[in-house]
Amino acid sequence: MSNNRMTNKQNILESPKLKESPFRMPEGYLEALEASVGERISKEERSGLSAVLRPAIALVFTFALIFGMGYGVLSLTDTLNKHDSKEDILLVEQGWIKSNFVDHFDMDEDEEAETDSLDEEEIIDYLSGQLSIVEISELYAQVQ
Amino acid sequence: MDDKQILEIYSSGQTRQAFNLIIRKYGERLYLHIRHMTASHEDADDCMQNTLVKAWEALPGFRGDAGIYTWLYRIATNETINFLRKNKWREFLSPIDIATRLENDPSFNGDKLQAALQRAIAKLPPKQKAVFKMRYYDDMPYEQMAKITGTSESALKASYHFAYNKVKDWVLNFFE
DSSP states (O other): OHHHHHHHHHHHHHOTTTTSOOBOOOTTHHHHHHHHHHHHHHHHHHHHHHHHHHHHHHHHHHHHHHHHHHHHHHHHHTGGGOOOSHHHHHHHHTTSSOSSHHHHTOHHHHHHHHHTOOOHHHHHHHHHHHSOHHHHHHHHHHHO | OOHHHHHHHHHTTOHHHHHHHHHHHHHHHHHHHHHHHHOSHHHHHHHHHHHHHHHHHHGGGOOOSSOHHHHHHHHHHHHHHHHHHHTHHHHHHSOOOHHHHHHTOTTBOOOHHHHHHHHHHHTSOHHHHHHHIIIIITOOOHHHHHHHHTOOHHHHHHHHHHHHHHHHHHHHHHHO
């Protein structure tokens, strides 16, 4: 009985019919597979490209941000020095406006300098104390 | 068109065209190989897609030492084993009787005995399923199976022996 059962067991799996494939591929499967695999490949290639470009883009944005912040700070601190139009330059040269931050607060010193200028009488007094009347008359003749 | 010609098309820059030729040439054999391990068409389709995407990524490094089909067969076997391992909890949580599912599957042509065999194979652990399929249906030498699975020949012989006996018992039990 036991031997008979063993033979049956062996026969079942060794049956040639059982070794045939019971499956078949559905109609049109390969065409659909080609399309879906193609789509997945394209999608992965796109995401792969963006993964490569993402750090580079981040670097550019970081650089632009740092540059922008630096430029902003420089612009704010350098605002008083921005008189570069021709009209401004002319006014600076003529002494009507001050050319820089230091000049702007240096008005008192300028006024002192202006008041300290020597007049003709003072020069003559000085020279008369240092030179003889003959030398002064010679100098006066040369100037004339 | 043979493998050499397909690889020449690939090397000429027509990569997608060459890859589609590979799918058309080997797709059916590869599908049936995977289908024997998954039993369901949906799972076989998932494994096919994963296999082909992996093959596409690895194709630039393919040296042609083995034939394209041998190379694809190896990728498909390992991909399917991994798929089955990942999804074994799904089967555990919502067990669906494979024999009932196959009866309503238009891509299954088998009789009751073949359905019982598939039901028994479905109960095997993932790697034993692959070993049983390669030996029972493909009659593959153990040496080649060892190269594909990265397992020693003696371990494969033992694995097949266990799988064969279990399947035999389960098939008989279905009819008792």
